[in-house]
Amino acid sequence: MHVQRKTISANVGITGIGLHSGIYTKVELLPARAGSGITFVRSDLDGLRIAALQASTTALDHATTVGKDDVSVGTVEHLLAALAACGITDLDILIDGPEVPIVDGSALPCMHLIAAAGVKQLGVTVPVLRISQPIELVDGDKSIRIVPANRLHIKYRIDFDHSAIGREAFHFDFHQDNFLRKIAPARTFGFMRDVEKLRAAGLARGGSVENCIVLDDDGVVNGPLRFRDEFVRHKILDLIGDLALLGRPIVGEITANRAGHAMHSRFVEKILATTAMTEDAATVGAPGRTLESFA
Ligand SMILES: [Zn+2]
Numbered sequence: 001m002h003v004q005r006k007t008i009s010a011n012v013g014i015t016g017i018g019l020h021s022g023i024y025t026k027v028e029l030l031p032a033r034a035g036s037g038i039t040f041v042r043s044d045l046d047g048l049r050i051a052a053l054q055a056s057t058t059a060l061d062h063a064t065t066v067g068k069d070d071v072s073v074g075t076v077e078h079l080l081a082a083l084a085a086c087g088i089t090d091l092d093i094l095i096d097g098p099e100v101p102i103v104d105g106s107a108l109p110c111m112h113l114i115a116a117a118g119v120k121q122l123g124v125t126v127p128v129l130r131i132s133q134p135i136e137l138v139d140g141d142k143s144i145r146i147v148p149a150n151r152l153h154i155k156y157r158i159d160f161d162h163s164a165i166g167r168e169a170f171h172f173d174f175h176q177d178n179f180l181r182k183i184a185p186a187r188t189f190g191f192m193r194d195v196e197k198l199r200a201a202g203l204a205r206g207g208s209v210e211n212c213i214v215l216d217d218d219g220v221v222n223g224p225l226r227f228r229d230e231f232v233r234h235k236i237l238d239l240i241g242d243l244a245l246l247g248r249p250i251v252g253e254i255t256a257n258r259a260g261h262a263m264h265s266r267f268v269e270k271i272l273a274t275t276a277m278t279e280d281a282a283t284v285g286a287p288g289r290t291l292e293s294f295a
């Protein structure tokens with residue numbers, strides 16, 4: 001199973017504050033040639049290039065960071081999720097600072113940005129990653145598992161000890177329109193009780209009621225929610241962004257329980273390690289078969 005490699009048709013840009021660093025950055029999306037992959041380019045540091053791949057991940061505290069040497073780009077997951085949903089495989093992401101702007105906390109602004117740029121097929125295909133056997137990670141009451149399937153389907157369950165969240169579950173069929181309507185608008189969220197601790201650790205410095213759902217002990221401070229179950233939908237958004245670090249589209253049925261960035265990342269590593277061992281003609285094969293509707 002293969003899909004078309006895609007980039008964008010025109011340069012587009014966005015500016016804003018980073019959720020964790022509190023630093024304002026300018027991001028520009030530039031078309032890239034087929035096969036180059038998705039790359040962050042630090043325009044403030046002589047164009048240092050950091051591949052948007054699992055091998056580049058450096059930190060996973062409350063967001064996903066990619067880096068090279070001492071240089072990094074943080075909170076990449078919402079932008080990468082939007083790119084994955086639009087089927088973008090090749091793109092240069094110029095950024096003049098250490099963190100992707102959080103904008104409104106969701107992936108909707110990124111979806112609008114990609115729509116404004118236009119999506120262009122590159123006339124080359126990329127093999128879809130199909131696992132041949134179940135892959136699972138379990139850590140106490142947290143788990144994540146993928147079983148073979150012909151499309152990407154995600155079942156996510158969360159259980160927070162908070163009256164506004166509690167138990168939520170969502171089943172999502174990965175498809176661009178579905179993503180735009182059901183997942184992209186779901187915003188990141190944070191708890192007032194954690195703010196001091198996070199800021200002391202250099203996190204959440206750009207967080208505000210403008211860019212995330214803020215919860216205090218009584219409930220949501222800056223309602224209304226965009227969805228009754230916005231929290232679990234955002235976890236699916238994060239997972240799609242973290243899966244993008246595989247470097248190519250994946251199909252399978254994923255079941256996640258109470259996971260998060262750190263577990264998503266270990267899961268991506270396990271998928272890569274497992275497929276590296278088993279990858280053969282059966283996995284990469286069937287040349288010429290394209291699945292146009294994948295994204
Ligand atoms: Zn997120």
